[in-house]
Amino acid sequence: MHAVGLITEYNPLHNGHRYHLETAKRLTDADCTVVVMSGNWLQRGEPAILDKWTRAKLALQAGADLVVELPVFYATQPAHLFARGGVELLSALGVAQLVFGAEHPELDFGRLATALAGASGDFSHYNATYATQFNAALKAATGVTLTHANDMLGFCYYVANHHLAHPMQLLPIKRQRVAHGEEKIADSHFASGTAVRAAAFKRDWVAIEPVVPASTLIQLQTQRLQCWDDFWPFLQYQLLTVNVAQSGQYDQMAEGLEYRMREKAQTATSFTDFLHQVKSKRYTYTRLQRVATAALLQLTQREVQTAQAHNYVRLLGFNATGQAYLHQVKKDLPVPLYTKINKDLRLHGLNLDYRAGRVYQLVNGASQDLYRQPWRL
Amino acid sequence: MHAVGLITEYNPLHNGHRYHLETAKRLTDADCTVVVMSGNWLQRGEPAILDKWTRAKLALQAGADLVVELPVFYATQPAHLFARGGVELLSALGVAQLVFGAEHPELDFGRLATALAGASGDFSHYNATYATQFNAALKAATGVTLTHANDMLGFCYYVANHHLAHPMQLLPIKRQRVAHGEEKIADSHFASGTAVRAAAFKRDWVAIEPVVPASTLIQLQTQRLQCWDDFWPFLQYQLLTVNVAQSGQYDQMAEGLEYRMREKAQTATSFTDFLHQVKSKRYTYTRLQRVATAALLQLTQREVQTAQAHNYVRLLGFNATGQAYLHQVKKDLPVPLYTKINKDLRLHGLNLDYRAGRVYQLVNGASQDLYRQPWRL
Known part of the structure; x- marks a missing residue:
C-alpha cells in the first residue's frame, strides 16, 4: 500500500477540504489517505470551532483513511514550524506524497527552497520577524516574494521536506476560487473557513449548507462552537495574576510584551478589545493570538522546544484502509504511536496536548483525552 | 485624642460586631474607634461575601471612626500571623487599647503568652502544625489548652503585642452567646457570620433581619454576594495549567500538596468537591482553603514573606473623628499611609492587595482599587 498525505486544520471541514482530499487521491492514485490535523488549538493561535474528535470524524466521513493529531507544540506555531511538524509526521508514517493547496501552484517551490537553503542563514529557530526576514532572503536569492498564506506554507513544506532523509514527493494544487480568510460566503459551492465560522456563529445555516458536507452542517448545528471569547x-x-518573570517564559513571547499584555489585561473588556489594545506595528494579530494561546495554556518556550524534539503519532481515527496501512508501517515508526492516554502519558509524553485539551474542555465540556479512543469507521 | 482598636473581618457585619464596637467604646471611653478589617480575602481562606468597600462603609455606619485594610498577606494567614498584622497596624496608628471577643475572656492570656514565650521555640514562622505544636507547648508550659477559635486568636494578639516596643492594653470581652461558626440562626438578636452568610445565599431575609443592622441587610439584598464557587x-x-514547580511556591503549600491539588483539579466538579477530594488527615479544611486562595491569587510564599516585612496603612474610610485622629497620628506613622492607588503602588507597594482585588473584581464586577477613594462619612 502506498499513501498520500495532507496537512490540515479542518476548522471546520468544508467543500474546499473535500476537494483537496478527492484531488489528492485522484492525482496520486494512493491506496490510503493520511491526514495530519491540528488538535484543539490552531496555527493562527485560536481555538478550533469544533473539537478535535468531531473534526477527525468529519475528516473520516469526507474520505480520509487515517487521521492523526498535529501536537499543540507544532500546531500553534509559525508556518515553518507548523510545516515541519506535519511533514515529520507524514514522513514518519511512511507517506510518499504530500498534496497541498496553494494560491500559485505553478511556482517552482522546490527551486525556491533550494535557493534559499543555499542563500540564507538559519530559519529553523523561532523569530519574531521570520516572514519578513525570510521574504527578504528569498527575494535576494530568487527575485520572488511569497505574499499568500498557502504559497508560504507550501514553501515551508518544501524546506521541511528538504531536511528529511527520504524526502516525499510534494504536489501543489490550485486552491478553489475563494481566498484564504475571505469573510463572506459568495460562491455557490466553496467558501473559506473564516466565512463558514462567521456564518456558524450567526447560526446562518442557509448560507453554510451549500459550502460544507452535510455531516459538517449537522455538527455545527448540534455541537458547542468555541471561539476566543469563550476563553477570554x-x-x-x-x-x-501571573508574575511577569513567569509570563516572560511563555512560548513566542517577545521582549517586553509580557508587560504590555499585563497592562492591557487590567482594563480590556473582551478578547477582541484586548488584542486591539496590545496591537502595535511590531506584532501581527496572528502572532499576538499565538502568544495569547501560549499564555492561556501556560506553555513555556522551553516546554515547546523540548516537546518538538519528541514528536509522536497520536491516532484520532481510521477506517479499515487506514488500519491496514497503519499495520503495514507500524513496525518501522521512528516515533511513538499513542492510541490511548494513560496517567504516565498525561503527565509526561502527552502532557502538553493533554493540558491544551483540558483547557478546551473547560468551555467545550467534552473530555478531550481521558476515556477517548480513536474513531473506527 | 486616644483610640481603641478592633481587628475584624465583618463577613458581614452583624449585631455581634456592633456589640463589640459599642462595648469597646464603653469600656475604654476612647475618643476614636480604629478598625483594622480584612480586605476581600479572609483568614479562613475564602472570599468575603461583600467587598471591602461595602464592608468598610458598614463599619463606619455601625460606629467605627477609622477603617483600614488588613493587607492580603496578613489577612489570609494562620491566626498568629493574622494577629501580628492587625496588632502591628493598630500600634502603628498609635492605638492604646485593643478590645477583642473571646469565648473565655476570663483566661489570663497575658500570663499564658509570657509563659509560652519563655518555654517555646520559634512560633513566628509559618508551620503546618502550628496549632497543634503551639497547644502542646502551651500545655507543657501552663497546663492550659486553647480549643476555641477566638481564645486562640486572642492569645495570638498577646504574643504579637508582647513583641511591640510599646505594647497596647489588651481587653478581652465575652462573645455574645453564639459559638463562632454556628450554622443556624436560633437566637433572636445574635447569630454567627456563618449563619448569616448561609441565610443570605438562600435570600432568607426574614431570618437575617433580627441579627444584623439594617444597613447590612440592605447591602446583602442589593449587592452581588461572593463565595468560593464563584472563583472555582x-x-x-x-x-x-500551572507547572508544579511554580505551584509548589505558592504560599502555605505543603510538600507534595501541589501534586495532589493538580490531580484532584482534573475531575473535581465544584470547589466543595475539590476540597473533599484533597482533604486528608494532614490538612484542615481551613488550611486547604488558604492554600487555594494563594493558588488562585498566585501568591508565592516569597512574595508574602517579603510583603509582611513592609506593612502599610491603607485607608478604607473615616468620619470627622477618624480624620481628626488620623491627622494627630499621621506624622508619627512608622509605616506608609496609602489613601489612593497609583501606577507605582499598583505595580509595587500595593501589588498583592491590588491583585487580590482585581481577581475578586472578575466576579464581583466592582473596581476594588482603581478610582477608589476612602469613604468620608
Missing part, C-alpha cells in the same frame, strides 16, 4: 475570562485572569 | 472555574483552570 481565563486568559484575563491568568494575565492579572 | 479560575482556580481549576490555574491548577490545570
Whole structure:
C-alpha cells in the first residue's frame, strides 16, 4: 500500500477540504489517505470551532483513511514550524506524497527552497520577524516574494521536506476560487473557513449548507462552537495574576510584551478589545493570538522546544484502509504511536496536548483525552 | 485624642460586631474607634461575601471612626500571623487599647503568652502544625489548652503585642452567646457570620433581619454576594495549567500538596468537591482553603514573606473623628499611609492587595482599587 498525505486544520471541514482530499487521491492514485490535523488549538493561535474528535470524524466521513493529531507544540506555531511538524509526521508514517493547496501552484517551490537553503542563514529557530526576514532572503536569492498564506506554507513544506532523509514527493494544487480568510460566503459551492465560522456563529445555516458536507452542517448545528471569547475570562485572569518573570517564559513571547499584555489585561473588556489594545506595528494579530494561546495554556518556550524534539503519532481515527496501512508501517515508526492516554502519558509524553485539551474542555465540556479512543469507521 | 482598636473581618457585619464596637467604646471611653478589617480575602481562606468597600462603609455606619485594610498577606494567614498584622497596624496608628471577643475572656492570656514565650521555640514562622505544636507547648508550659477559635486568636494578639516596643492594653470581652461558626440562626438578636452568610445565599431575609443592622441587610439584598464557587472555574483552570514547580511556591503549600491539588483539579466538579477530594488527615479544611486562595491569587510564599516585612496603612474610610485622629497620628506613622492607588503602588507597594482585588473584581464586577477613594462619612 502506498499513501498520500495532507496537512490540515479542518476548522471546520468544508467543500474546499473535500476537494483537496478527492484531488489528492485522484492525482496520486494512493491506496490510503493520511491526514495530519491540528488538535484543539490552531496555527493562527485560536481555538478550533469544533473539537478535535468531531473534526477527525468529519475528516473520516469526507474520505480520509487515517487521521492523526498535529501536537499543540507544532500546531500553534509559525508556518515553518507548523510545516515541519506535519511533514515529520507524514514522513514518519511512511507517506510518499504530500498534496497541498496553494494560491500559485505553478511556482517552482522546490527551486525556491533550494535557493534559499543555499542563500540564507538559519530559519529553523523561532523569530519574531521570520516572514519578513525570510521574504527578504528569498527575494535576494530568487527575485520572488511569497505574499499568500498557502504559497508560504507550501514553501515551508518544501524546506521541511528538504531536511528529511527520504524526502516525499510534494504536489501543489490550485486552491478553489475563494481566498484564504475571505469573510463572506459568495460562491455557490466553496467558501473559506473564516466565512463558514462567521456564518456558524450567526447560526446562518442557509448560507453554510451549500459550502460544507452535510455531516459538517449537522455538527455545527448540534455541537458547542468555541471561539476566543469563550476563553477570554481565563486568559484575563491568568494575565492579572501571573508574575511577569513567569509570563516572560511563555512560548513566542517577545521582549517586553509580557508587560504590555499585563497592562492591557487590567482594563480590556473582551478578547477582541484586548488584542486591539496590545496591537502595535511590531506584532501581527496572528502572532499576538499565538502568544495569547501560549499564555492561556501556560506553555513555556522551553516546554515547546523540548516537546518538538519528541514528536509522536497520536491516532484520532481510521477506517479499515487506514488500519491496514497503519499495520503495514507500524513496525518501522521512528516515533511513538499513542492510541490511548494513560496517567504516565498525561503527565509526561502527552502532557502538553493533554493540558491544551483540558483547557478546551473547560468551555467545550467534552473530555478531550481521558476515556477517548480513536474513531473506527 | 486616644483610640481603641478592633481587628475584624465583618463577613458581614452583624449585631455581634456592633456589640463589640459599642462595648469597646464603653469600656475604654476612647475618643476614636480604629478598625483594622480584612480586605476581600479572609483568614479562613475564602472570599468575603461583600467587598471591602461595602464592608468598610458598614463599619463606619455601625460606629467605627477609622477603617483600614488588613493587607492580603496578613489577612489570609494562620491566626498568629493574622494577629501580628492587625496588632502591628493598630500600634502603628498609635492605638492604646485593643478590645477583642473571646469565648473565655476570663483566661489570663497575658500570663499564658509570657509563659509560652519563655518555654517555646520559634512560633513566628509559618508551620503546618502550628496549632497543634503551639497547644502542646502551651500545655507543657501552663497546663492550659486553647480549643476555641477566638481564645486562640486572642492569645495570638498577646504574643504579637508582647513583641511591640510599646505594647497596647489588651481587653478581652465575652462573645455574645453564639459559638463562632454556628450554622443556624436560633437566637433572636445574635447569630454567627456563618449563619448569616448561609441565610443570605438562600435570600432568607426574614431570618437575617433580627441579627444584623439594617444597613447590612440592605447591602446583602442589593449587592452581588461572593463565595468560593464563584472563583472555582479560575482556580481549576490555574491548577490545570500551572507547572508544579511554580505551584509548589505558592504560599502555605505543603510538600507534595501541589501534586495532589493538580490531580484532584482534573475531575473535581465544584470547589466543595475539590476540597473533599484533597482533604486528608494532614490538612484542615481551613488550611486547604488558604492554600487555594494563594493558588488562585498566585501568591508565592516569597512574595508574602517579603510583603509582611513592609506593612502599610491603607485607608478604607473615616468620619470627622477618624480624620481628626488620623491627622494627630499621621506624622508619627512608622509605616506608609496609602489613601489612593497609583501606577507605582499598583505595580509595587500595593501589588498583592491590588491583585487580590482585581481577581475578586472578575466576579464581583466592582473596581476594588482603581478610582477608589476612602469613604468620608
